[in-house]
Amino acid sequence: MxxxxxxxxxxxxxxxxxxxxxxxxxxxxxxxxxxxxxxDKQPDQAQAAAQVSWQTLGQNPTMRAQWQKLGYDAAQAKPIITTKFDYAVDPASLIVTVLVIVGYFVFVLRVSERQYRQVIAEKFGERRDELLAITE
Structure with missing residues (x-):
């Protein structure tokens, strides 16, 4: 036994x-x-402050108050407000990410298979080959 x-x-x-x-x-x-x-290439702060106002940024008084609570003035908030989100996908980064994920998945499967075979060998001894043949 x-x-x-x-x-x-x-x-x-x-x-x-x-x-x-x-x-x-x-x-x-x-x-x-x-x-x-x-x-990003930022313009001179003094020049940016002279040209920017909350109205030109399309901010109402409530929005302005919230920005000020966060410690921003109009010039500091301008890059955040005017910068649009870029949803462009860089193909090289995507390929690297996919390769890393697939590589990790293959690694986990290989390690798991070795550990599975080790458990079968330790648990069932002489019936090992028969059990491993069934799982393949």
Whole structure:
């Protein structure tokens, strides 16, 4: 009779390292577009302040009050208000993203298959080949 299978347990330090690694990856993936964006050419602040008003930006008194609560004046708010969202897809970035996701998926499947085979071998011993043939 085969002994009961006890899966390996990851130590607390390993879990901490894994969590920190994933946190750094998420942070970098969120920060990367900001770091890779080309800097906008800003006009002189004094010149921009002279030409911009809340009325020219199409802001009513309620909107103006909210901008001021956030600490913006008309010149500071202008780039935020006038910049339109760019929904253009960069093909190179899309391809890299797809390759990373597919690569990670293949990696997880390979590792899972190895671990699955290891569990079958440990749990069922001599019936291993028969069971693995059924799953293929």
């Amino acid at each position: 085969a002994s009961e299978y006890v899966p390996p347990v990851q130590k607390g330090f390993g879990q901490l390292v894994d969590s920190l690694f994933l946190l750094v990856l998420v942070y970098c993936s969120l920060l990367a577009p900001l770091l890779l964006k080309a800097p």
